[in-house]
Amino acid sequence: MEIPYLLRFRERDKVIGTPMKWFIPATVVTLILLPAWGSAYAVSFLVSTFMYVALAGSWNLFSGMTGYASLGQGLFFGIGAYAFAVSTVLLSWPPVAGIVLAALVSGIGAVFLGFVLLTTRIRVAYFAIVMLGFNEITKTVVANIKAIGSSSGLTIPPLPSNLIAYYFLLGLAVAVTAISYLIKRSQWGLGLKAILADEVAAEVTGVGTVSHKMVMFILSAILTGLTGSMIAWYWSYIDPYMAFDLGVSFDMVVMAIFGGVGTVMGPVLGAVIMSVVKEALSTSIPQFHTIIFGALVLALIMWCPGGLMQAVDVLRRRLKRDAGPVVGRVER
Amino acid sequence: MKADQNAVLEVEGLDVHFGGVQALRKLSFRVAPGKIVGVMGPNGAGKTTLFNLVTGVYRPSSGKIVFGGTQLQGLSPARICRAGIGRTFQSGRPFANLTALENVLVGLYYGADAQRPRAAHAKRRGQEILAFVGLAKLGDRPVSSLNLTERKIVELARALATRPKILLLDEPLAGLNPLDLEPAIRIVRRIRDELGITVMWIEHIMKVLMETCEHLIVLHHGEKLAEGSPADVASDAAVSDAYFGKKGAFRLE
Numbered sequence: 001m002e003i004p005y006l007l008r009f010r011e012r013d014k015v016i017g018t019p020m021k022w023f024i025p026a027t028v029v030t031l032i033l034l035p036a037w038g039s040a041y042a043v044s045f046l047v048s049t050f051m052y053v054a055l056a057g058s059w060n061l062f063s064g065m066t067g068y069a070s071l072g073q074g075l076f077f078g079i080g081a082y083a084f085a086v087s088t089v090l091l092s093w094p095p096v097a098g099i100v101l102a103a104l105v106s107g108i109g110a111v112f113l114g115f116v117l118l119t120t121r122i123r124v125a126y127f128a129i130v131m132l133g134f135n136e137i138t139k140t141v142v143a144n145i146k147a148i149g150s151s152s153g154l155t156i157p158p159l160p161s162n163l164i165a166y167y168f169l170l171g172l173a174v175a176v177t178a179i180s181y182l183i184k185r186s187q188w189g190l191g192l193k194a195i196l197a198d199e200v201a202a203e204v205t206g207v208g209t210v211s212h213k214m215v216m217f218i219l220s221a222i223l224t225g226l227t228g229s230m231i232a233w234y235w236s237y238i239d240p241y242m243a244f245d246l247g248v249s250f251d252m253v254v255m256a257i258f259g260g261v262g263t264v265m266g267p268v269l270g271a272v273i274m275s276v277v278k279e280a281l282s283t284s285i286p287q288f289h290t291i292i293f294g295a296l297v298l299a300l301i302m303w304c305p306g307g308l309m310q311a312v313d314v315l316r317r318r319l320k321r322d323a324g325p326v327v328g329r330v331e332r
Numbered sequence: 333m334k335a336d337q338n339a340v341l342e343v344e345g346l347d348v349h350f351g352g353v354q355a356l357r358k359l360s361f362r363v364a365p366g367k368i369v370g371v372m373g374p375n376g377a378g379k380t381t382l383f384n385l386v387t388g389v390y391r392p393s394s395g396k397i398v399f400g401g402t403q404l405q406g407l408s409p410a411r412i413c414r415a416g417i418g419r420t421f422q423s424g425r426p427f428a429n430l431t432a433l434e435n436v437l438v439g440l441y442y443g444a445d446a447q448r449p450r451a452a453h454a455k456r457r458g459q460e461i462l463a464f465v466g467l468a469k470l471g472d473r474p475v476s477s478l479n480l481t482e483r484k485i486v487e488l489a490r491a492l493a494t495r496p497k498i499l500l501l502d503e504p505l506a507g508l509n510p511l512d513l514e515p516a517i518r519i520v521r522r523i524r525d526e527l528g529i530t531v532m533w534i535e536h537i538m539k540v541l542m543e544t545c546e547h548l549i550v551l552h553h554g555e556k557l558a559e560g561s562p563a564d565v566a567s568d569a570a571v572s573d574a575y576f577g578k579k580g581a582f583r584l585e
Contacts, residue, residue, distance in 0.1 A: 187441045187451075190430075190438055190441060198428075200425075201426075201427065203389070203410050204388075205494055208408075208442075
């Protein structure tokens with residue numbers, strides 16, 4: 001029986017170990033208090049970091065947990081951004097209503113796409129490409145609709161304070177991670193793991209695979225759309241090429257895989273590290289960070305298919321010389 | 333748990349073709365509750381296809397599958413599982429990313445019998461099922477660290493956890509170490525004898541089917557070649573022709 005490489009790493013049952021028990025709340029509290037003394041630069045850096053954590057985590061909720069890798073999940077980021085921009089700028093809705101609408105439209109979009117793509121036994125590779133295609137189609141369509149600014153985009157009244165984006169996205173990042181943690185511990189999460197391992201075997205064991213996939217897809221889309229709506233407001237301008245940039249879709253995938261597909265903390269780690277690398281390199285050598293990061297991801301995945309979460313586990317074992325139970329070991 | 337008298341599986345005029353290939357042709361049979369029924373036939377006879385149709389993995393081109401009075405054709409595999417049909421796969425397909433106990437838990441959480449067990453209770457039930465198949469000590473081991481025999485038995489335990497009334501076993505003995513054959517056969521017997529679950533059993537080792545089953549169905553090129561008690565089937569001329577050719581020197585004993 002061959003084991004797909006994504007399954008070779010099994011996350012420790014105690015996802016949040018004893019040291020993490022105080023480390024995570026402490027980090028969150030520090031981040032809540034940080035704007036009081038942090039510079040504007042720190043805030044803007046953290047806004048984009050939170051955005052990436054929320055995006056990678058949202059991607060992981062569906063693709064990481066079911067194995068249906070979506071290469072166009074950024075579609076919902078764009079949909080959320082446009083829903084917000086159109087409702088607040090063109091319809092003069094209050095921003096809160098714009099954000100709610102973004103969640104709603106992303107969710108409805110996911111219901112429609114999920115119905116087309118996930119109710120049949122489509123191959124994972126087709127799904128990945130079709131999602132990418134939908135992102136591109138939507139981009140082109142939006143760029144050709146005059147009523148919503150076509151390719152020149154929409155200008156949105158700026159945020160009263162960047163702290164709104166800061167706290168909203170911090171909350172979203174924490175929420176995505178918490179949701180992922182709760183789902184993984186639940187019976188529903190066990191069903192998802194079964195789907196990830198072998199969808200047909202899961203079906204004949206009674207797992208309602210369509211409902212599991214649909215719910216996770218819609219959840220992932222809503223959270224991605226919410227991120228998009230706030231980022232649109234934060235940018236105070238969007239055009240189709242920013243909103244439906246394939247870079248968003250790819251970043252989600254790469255960060256989640258780098259950190260550890262299907263794990264709770266993996267997307268967080270991946271997104272944080274990638275944000276730092278991006279920030280360090282993008283000012284001096286723009287776009288160069290993608291090469292560095294590509295090499296980094298490749299090297300890591302060849303050594304540890306389970307990403308950083310597995311690398312940490314392997315290192316911890318080496319340091320402690322701990323043979324331990326076979327639970328976290330790599331199967332070759 | 334005793335056999336449910338309504339749990340009769342009836343297959344009527346089952347036809348399926350994939351493109352131009354007719355995999356099953358006008359297949360009809362009836363499985364009485366509480367029996368161990370062997371399904372045999374040469375490679376490509378349609379045995380696994382039959383299981384895939386009964387469990388909803390494939391859809392029949394025409395024909396009826398009735399189980400305990402409900403028509404199954406067109407239902408999703410999950411619904412069919414919850415109606416009381418469990419199965420294992422030929423190659424052994426337990427969930428490799430889970431432990432043995434978690435595999436069984438999936439069956440307990442999602443299988444037949446609507447009320448969902450609470451986690452603590454489910455774990456106890458899971459351990460009982462693992463003990464029943466003789467894997468009590470391996471509950472916490474990830475399936476990826478188990479050998480083939482253990483994996484296939486975990487899969488069997490997972491199917492049992494869905495509380496089936498009828499269990500479809502697709503070559504449970506294939507690939508097993510010869511030393512593991514006897515214990516595995518004993519488990520299948522106990523599933524019927526102690527749990528009262530009807531068993532349909534595909535196997536290539538004819539001696540085992542002849543000795544264990546009360547009823548045999550022989551498929552050949554997608555059609556039913558013979559059906560009856562092992563003694564009847566063994567003396568059936570058509571069966572030995574299919575297996576050994578018309579002038580075959582061997583005869584089934």
